[in-house]
Amino acid sequence: MAHIDTMPDEPGFLRRMGRMLLADKFALVAVIFLTVVIVLALIGPAWLNDLAQKQNLRGRNAPPFEWERGWVWALGSDALGRPLLARIIVATQNTMAVAAGAVVFSAMIGTTLGLFAGYAGKRTGQVIMRLADVIMSFPSLLLAVIVLYILGPSILNLVIVLAITRIPVYLRTTRAEVLEIRERMFVQAAQVMGASPRRIMFRHILPVVLPTLMTIATLDFAFVMLAESSLSFLGIGIQPPEITWGLMISQGRQYLTTAWWLSFWPGLAIILTTLSLTLVSGWMRIALDPVQRWRLEMRGRKNG
Structure with missing residues (x-):
């Protein structure tokens, strides 16, 4: 992947990014969808939490698209008569919080270690890389299962475990980038000028x-979200009364033959979110690469 020597700070940068986003219709739809998901994660619990927790055994496993009961019942109800749409919206916050927390912490720690591993001395780099090798020697999902079984399932423990398993991704990537960048002229000029290594x-x-x-x-956000859903599906992720999309799938699996919608709708939410994240990631890879972004810029000019 090609690099740039400085982060773009010209006034027209955001405008250029907007034009390139408009040039990629799939990425644009993905960004709109993710914006809606983020908004629902912020306001969902305060808006619909009471309705999402209210049981109505007379309406248990109600099928979807019964519009006469109200829009929150559009996706049907679960085994306790709670509206699935309201529960999916409320569960968005926990699902996004776990994924975002794990990605932020793993990126911060992994990037910092990668900078030191790539720029510091050889011995320091070897010690840090052996740490990454130790973490990678354990399958990430198996490590998460063991740690959560010992510490107990909670949002904090889930974030910590998933963050630890993702540290090597950022560490190894950053180190590889630094090993190449440190030989560039602007780094050597900073060394000659007496700038500190930090x-x-x-x-x-x-x-x-x-x-x-x-x-x-x-x-990686999409990967972590799928990992959280897998752990919740196995019963060692977030526990009731807290809810996530993965936990909703787990709770509905025993009704798959009689009430498929209990697992289908939260599963569809996971699929659409991960697909949107993948599309945005592909768009960012091109938009932030000076060698390839001309494709989006040319397409944007034609559309403009």
């Missing part, structure tokens, strides 16, 4: 690595 790493090298890390983080 300043060179965080002021000069990090901005060049950020576009690549942002692309990886967007794709």
Whole structure:
């Protein structure tokens, strides 16, 4: 992947990114969908939490598209008569919080370690890379299962475990980028000018690595969300009365033959969100690459 020596800071940068986003209709739809998901994650619990928790045994496993009962019943109800649409909206916050927390912490720790591993001395780099090898020697899902079984399932423990398993992704990527960038002229010029290693790493090298890390983080968000859903499906993720999309799928699996909608709708929410994140990640990879972004810019000019 090609690199840029500085982060774009010209006034027209956001306008250019907007034009490139408009040039990619799939990425545009994905961004709109993810914006809606983020808004629902912020306001969902305060808006529909009471309705999502209210039981109505007379309406248990009600089928979807019964519009006469109200829009919150459009997707049907679960085994306790609670509206699925309201529960999916409320569950958005926990699902997004776990994924975002794990990605942010793993990116911060992995990027910092990667900067030191790539720019510091050989011995320091070897020690840090052996740490990454130890983490990667355990299958991430198996490690999460073991730790959560010992510590107990909770949102905090889930974030910590998933963050730890994703640290090597950012560490190895950052180190590989730094090993190439540190030989560039602007880094050597900063060394001649007497800049400290810390300043060179965080002021000069990090901005060049950020576009690549942002692309990886967007794709990694989808992976972490799927991992959280898998753990909740296995029963060692977030526990009731808290809800996530993965937990809703787990709760509905015993009714798959009689009430398929209990697992189908939260599963569809996961599929659409991960698909949107994948599309946005692909768009970012092109938009932030000076060698390839001309394709989106040309398409944007034609549409304009």
